Amino acid sequence: MIPVFSGRHVEAAVSPMRALDAVREAFIAYARGEWTMPPKVYVPAYPAGDFRAMPALGAEHALLKWVTSYPVTALRTGAAAFLAAQTLGRADARTAAVVGAGVNGVAAAQTFVAHERDVVLWDVDPRRSEAAAEAIGAGVAASRDEALSAEVIVTVTPGREVVLDEGTLKPGQHVSLMGADGPGKAEIATAELARVRVFCDDWEQASHNGDLASAVASGALTRERVTDLGHVLAGDAPGRTSDEEITVFDSTGLAIQDLAIALAALERLDDLPDLVALPL
Secondary structure (H helix, E strand, C coil): CEEEECHHHHHHHHHHHHHHHHHHHHHHHHCCHHHHCCCCEEEEEECCEEEEEEEEEHHHHEEEECCCHHHHHHHHHHHHCCCCCCCCHHCCCCCEEECCCCCHHHHHHHHHHCCCCCCEEECCHHHHHHHHHHHHHHHHHHCCHHHCCEEEEEEEECCCCCCCCCCCCCCEEEEECCCCCCCCCCCCCCEEEEEEEECCCHHHCCCCCCHHHHHHHHHHHHHHEEEEHHHHHHHCCCCCCCCCCEEEEEHHHHEEEHHHHHHHHCCCHHCCCCCEEEEC
């Protein structure tokens, strides 16, 4: 029998706390070569968008994901955003903001709330940020400038417009860039990337898609200046080196994260009695 998890089942099975642990373990397993992940395959349907096939293999399980915005994606995106902030942000950081109150932005803010961290939401649609904040117990930033002044920032926008122009970030800040996950998208200016400490989820993928792509293509950013987050988590590379350093994490979304959440959901299989199962 093949169990079929609905969005409701995934949310019931995997808490934000469990999602964070699962995604951390996946990053480390991938950095150590224990899990494998071929590059995403893009099926373009521009200008409307694209489809993406994302394969991964690990823990004796294989996964193939057609990219979506359903709960698995939201959980792992929120977990990765918080994990990067927790790992690379200042230890004494107190203020946090999420820019973008869509499905994945709310998931990121919810992960902060689950870990008892104060966080504010800001969105171009104030009604959306207010409704989301009330639902999850977060605050609302009075303005975009207020959100961008937080010590820890998570951007989860469509990536069609730059959120962080040159000179925006101040010493000590950390930013998790979660929205620009495909060709032609960017949430940060190339000139801003060139003057900060840069981390990514996976160099091979990030250097061709999303925020790093244009900076790499122009020569403003080289492989030597970018550190994979998994290597920091595994203890093989340094993270933040000073309180004054500005750190930026570029996420393009990894299939290993989806596999980690799927495996975490399977752990709770026996606790979901109304789960539908299909015959082989």
